[in-house]
Amino acid sequence: MRLLACLLSVMLLAGTAGVAAQDRFNLPDGPGRDLIYGQCRTCHDLQSLVDSAGISRRAWNAVLDNMRGFGLRVSDQQRAQILDYLATYLGPNPPPAAPVAEKPAETVDGAQVFADQCIGCHQENGAGTQDFPPLAGNHDLFLAPDFPVVVVLHGMGGPVDVEGKHFDNEMPSFDFLADAEIAAVVNYVRSSWGNDGLASGVEPVAADTVATARSKAMTPEEVHAYRASLK
Amino acid sequence: MIKRLTGSGLSRREFGLLAGAAGLTFGLSPASVRSVLAQEAPNPAEIIAGKSPDMIVLNAQLGVMETPLKLLRDHAHTPKDVMFNRLHFPHEGDASWYATTEPPGAPRRDDWRLRIDGLVERPRSVTIADLEGMDQAKRVMVIQCAGNGRSYYAAKEKVAGGQWKNGGMGNIEWEGVPLKAFLDDQKLVPSSLAHWLTAHGWDQPATFEGSGFAKSYRLSDPALDNAILALKMNGEPIPAVHGGPVRLIIPGYYGNMNVKFVTTLLFEAQQSPSAFQSVGYRMPLVPVEPGQFEANDYTIYNSVPTYGQKIKSVIFSPLADDGAKAGDVEISGVAFNDGLATITNVAVSADGGSTWQSADIKAPESPWAWYHWSTKAKLASGTNKLMCRATDALGRTQPLDGLTRWNPRGYEWNGIDVVEIAA
Numbered sequence: 001m002r003l004l005a006c007l008l009s010v011m012l013l014a015g016t017a018g019v020a021a022q023d024r025f026n027l028p029d030g031p032g033r034d035l036i037y038g039q040c041r042t043c044h045d046l047q048s049l050v051d052s053a054g055i056s057r058r059a060w061n062a063v064l065d066n067m068r069g070f071g072l073r074v075s076d077q078q079r080a081q082i083l084d085y086l087a088t089y090l091g092p093n094p095p096p097a098a099p100v101a102e103k104p105a106e107t108v109d110g111a112q113v114f115a116d117q118c119i120g121c122h123q124e125n126g127a128g129t130q131d132f133p134p135l136a137g138n139h140d141l142f143l144a145p146d147f148p149v150v151v152v153l154h155g156m157g158g159p160v161d162v163e164g165k166h167f168d169n170e171m172p173s174f175d176f177l178a179d180a181e182i183a184a185v186v187n188y189v190r191s192s193w194g195n196d197g198l199a200s201g202v203e204p205v206a207a208d209t210v211a212t213a214r215s216k217a218m219t220p221e222e223v224h225a226y227r228a229s230l231k
Numbered sequence: 232m233i234k235r236l237t238g239s240g241l242s243r244r245e246f247g248l249l250a251g252a253a254g255l256t257f258g259l260s261p262a263s264v265r266s267v268l269a270q271e272a273p274n275p276a277e278i279i280a281g282k283s284p285d286m287i288v289l290n291a292q293l294g295v296m297e298t299p300l301k302l303l304r305d306h307a308h309t310p311k312d313v314m315f316n317r318l319h320f321p322h323e324g325d326a327s328w329y330a331t332t333e334p335p336g337a338p339r340r341d342d343w344r345l346r347i348d349g350l351v352e353r354p355r356s357v358t359i360a361d362l363e364g365m366d367q368a369k370r371v372m373v374i375q376c377a378g379n380g381r382s383y384y385a386a387k388e389k390v391a392g393g394q395w396k397n398g399g400m401g402n403i404e405w406e407g408v409p410l411k412a413f414l415d416d417q418k419l420v421p422s423s424l425a426h427w428l429t430a431h432g433w434d435q436p437a438t439f440e441g442s443g444f445a446k447s448y449r450l451s452d453p454a455l456d457n458a459i460l461a462l463k464m465n466g467e468p469i470p471a472v473h474g475g476p477v478r479l480i481i482p483g484y485y486g487n488m489n490v491k492f493v494t495t496l497l498f499e500a501q502q503s504p505s506a507f508q509s510v511g512y513r514m515p516l517v518p519v520e521p522g523q524f525e526a527n528d529y530t531i532y533n534s535v536p537t538y539g540q541k542i543k544s545v546i547f548s549p550l551a552d553d554g555a556k557a558g559d560v561e562i563s564g565v566a567f568n569d570g571l572a573t574i575t576n577v578a579v580s581a582d583g584g585s586t587w588q589s590a591d592i593k594a595p596e597s598p599w600a601w602y603h604w605s606t607k608a609k610l611a612s613g614t615n616k617l618m619c620r621a622t623d624a625l626g627r628t629q630p631l632d633g634l635t636r637w638n639p640r641g642y643e644w645n646g647i648d649v650v651e652i653a654a
Contacts, residue, residue, distance in 0.1 A: 041292075042437055042438060043292070043293075043320070043321060043436070043437045043438070043441070044290060044292050044293050044321070045290060045291050045292040045293075047288075047289065047290050047291065048290055048293075048391075048392070048393070051289070051392075051393060051394045052389070052390075052391040052392060052394075054385075054389045055388075055389045055390070055391050056388070056521070056522075058522060058525060059388075059389075059390070059391055059525075059526065059639065060391070061525075062391075062525045062526035062527050062639065063391045063526065065526070065527040066506075066510070066511070066526055066527055069441075069442055069506035069510060069511075070436060070441045070442060070506065071436050071437065071438035071439070071440040071441030071442075072440075073438075073440055120438070129438065129439060131323075131324050131325070131437060167324065168323075168324045168325070168327065169323050169324040170323060
């Protein structure tokens with residue numbers, strides 16, 4: 001059993017070969033994990049968490065306070081979820097790994113996925129920052145039926161001009177999200193902040209579209225090239 | 232792509248696919264597992280261009296890496312490709328220019344301005360060319376991350392953050408303009424209210440809400456008398472990743488105090504409110520225990536910044552994997568402190584602290600450089616526990632139990648060094 005666990009961990013690393021360096025660190029499955037993927041990678045990769053594994057709940061609580069000083073902005077509820085996850089799965093006595101039950105698709109709320117995963121960089125109002133492109137008023141959202149889907153799934157790396165502003169940053173992959181979650185967040189972004197006025201006759205993304213895109217592995221650079229080909 | 236990579240939710244088919252992709256079969260030996268892991272480790276040169284592939288990465292996105300002691304011991308002055316690195320913000324987008332060991336290029340260098348402002352009547356701004364035209368001075372010094380050795384505190388209670396061993400240091404020759412003379416020459420006319428000097432770096436946090444990087448020093452701090460606005464590192468323009476085109480170097484002070492990419496020097500009434508000065512990079516004034524004092528309990532009243540380096544010594548040879556045999560052996564390494572007093576003794580034990588002998592100490596290049604020391608001893612068959620402990624002319628020495636200085640951010644480890652050798 002131990003050998004199996006060891007092999008699995010090797011394969012986790014091997015299975016992610018080719019993706020950006022900051023994506024190499026996978027965390028044990030558990031409630032709150034995806035929130036950490038969404039919020040923490042704005043500033044640092046997850047080695048900081050993996051290497052700190054084993055510290056007490058108190059110490060994790062202090063880390064979160066500390067991160068607030070470095071710009072982490074989450075709701076009290078999100079903070080509590082993150083702390084519970086860290087204190088449990090990266091605490092002194094982590095439970096054995098167990099798969100988390102799949103969330104039923106009908107409960108997925110695109111606005112909630114956005115709040116958990118996207119606002120660290122793109123901001124609550126979708127306006128972005130000087131470093132991260134805006135989603136509000138971003139015509140790229142409608143370049144192709146699957147375009148923002150592949151960006152969320154595989155990330156995107158390379159310089160881009162968005163609505164007249166230049167950005168050069170790498171978006172990490174969010175392939176840990178379920179198909180329905182990615183579909184919901186893309187539909188949310190495409191219909192928020194007046195974005196529904198940018199294009200007409202757009203069909204909502206279905207989970208099947210995400211599943212199809214997921215079956216075609218792409219690097220962040222290939223997604224960048226795909227975007228250029230659609231321009 | 233398989234959606235959930237973690238957990239035990241892989242089907243047999245998925246398991247087989249992954250195992251095939253990784254070139255794995257059942258019955259794999261631990262050694263080959265390690266080699267697969269090693270292949271998947273990030274290449275330091277892809278994180279910071281020009282870094283040796285042998286560097287140990289502690290955080291890719293922040294460019295944090297330490298030097299294996301085997302590389303460190305080979306050089307009198309630590310070369311740029313193997314020097315440890317610590318950045319505080321992602322080197323992405325606009326900040327990607329400093330993710331290299333090359334010095335900043337001409338436009339950036341030519342356009343660089345160092346502003347001196349705050350509580351002065353006559354604020355100034357100078358270029359790199361202005362600085363190059365002034366008298367220069369050299370400082371050879373150990374530069375060391377305040378978190379170097381943090382991993383050793385785990386023997387008491389593990390501390391969050393990069394789990395540094397001993398490789399977060401280097402011995403470097405810096406060259407630049409002496410700070411005090413420079414400030415005098417600028418004829419700034421500081422206000423009598425100005426008691427602090429704050430240095431700001433060019434680097435900025437990834438989000439608006441984050442705290443910028445700044446460090447403050449008392450204007451009366453004698454350490455500033457030795458400080459330089461460094462333009463060169465080991466004889467060439469400072470590599471971008473190590474703070475070029477201009478870095479504030481304060482000999483004897485921990486790494487974070489030596490602000491990279493300096494853009495601004497401010498005369499201030501108070502120290503900077505930057506989180507890196509007011510909460511981070513500080514040590515409690517009194518010993519603290521886990522649970523008694525948390526990582527955010529630091530205030531400017533109950534703690535001090537990580538200024539001067541605590542006396543420390545490190546064994547460079549033999550290391551655990553040098554293949555040392557039983558019998559005669561030369562034990563050698565380095566020692567250093569804040570430069571305020573000569574290191575007068577390095578005591579070495581080859582038997583786990585039962586007996587100690589004084590090593591021969593070579594005179595250092597400067598009060599802040601590392602001192603090389605060596606001594607002859609005998610290794611017994613089996614496990615040998617080597618130890619070293621430095622003491623200076625002020626009687627300052629390393630704690631036999633470094634854990635007595637445990638602190639919730641894991642700074643300033645200076646317990647005696649211990650290396651176990653299987654001979």
